[in-house]
Amino acid sequence: MPLIKLHIHKDSRTTEEVGTLLDTVHAVMLAAFGVPERDRYQILFEHDATHFVAQDTELGFVRSDSFVMIEVVSRPRSREQKIDFYRRLASRLKGDCGVDPADLMISIVENNDEDWSFGDGVAQFVAGSL
């Protein structure tokens, strides 16, 4: 269920690299949140540099053209799960996609059981099918 939106710079990755990026983020999400394997909903946006600004909150991160911003909408996860998700993401994105950990930003927004319908016009978490 998490709905994951990724934002990258236009033409910063090949189609194959985009696929690897999405696969990697999904694998990390599975490991951190323990949801069903086919609970995969991802949208990737490419932006012109003039339309996409990411500084560093004065933390010293130097952002490159490979910067990845990840937005997650999810039912509640514990603080520990989120911290684990961030740590794993940084590690796996570096290992599998060559993304410098300084080029990774993540933001999560939470909602609840009744806020999801995956198909058929049914709220599956409420109806008991999930």
Next chain:
Amino acid sequence: MPLIKLHIHKDSRTTEEVGTLLDTVHAVMLAAFGVPERDRYQILFEHDATHFVAQDTELGFVRSDSFVMIEVVSRPRSREQKIDFYRRLASRLKGDCGVDPADLMISIVENNDEDWSFGDGVAQFVAGSL
């Protein structure tokens, strides 16, 4: 006030079909949430298949190129209103737009009165004009 973002596959619909899709979603929202008729704020995004992944959470939904993902940001709505919204959406999108109910996913995020300004730099729900 709900802000509604729709995600579809690139070139999956004509401009006329996009218009019908947006009209239908708006009509359903009015019926389910009972807001003013001109409380209409919609953005539709088209995505390349390589940039848009929607599986099925192992619920058995077979997604086609006509898949529609709908994100809603709204002040709080009751569980019953949301369930009604999903049910009506599936029915009307099938009837008016030919969207298979298996091709419909919805996610809602809530905020509050002070989180909206519709114009003039005023928070209308707080100021009492709504």
Next chain:
Amino acid sequence: MPLIKLHIHKDSRTTEEVGTLLDTVHAVMLAAFGVPERDRYQILFEHDATHFVAQDTELGFVRSDSFVMIEVVSRPRSREQKIDFYRRLASRLKGDCGVDPADLMISIVENNDEDWSFGDGVAQFVAGSL
């Protein structure tokens, strides 16, 4: 930290005007929320008119091609801060960007400390580095 997404009509502004718009929104955010100056995360989307609908909730606003919709994701801000943000935005966007206050809509969604990682896979607000 606020993540700010802006939506405008396609080709409604030059690249320079887009830059001024983003700079102005950032300056207002700094003034209203009192965050670090380099706490700047902005994405601007351009939409075809067929894909972007913004009516007026029957408040009488006449929207033009210069309409700007602003989405903000932020840790909690007080009602007073939000009202101040809206008021300043309307004023500065008019003064610096020529945006009619009737052409401005804002929507805020809140999250919490553990919902942000700015780099290195660390939740900086939790880890104490922010």
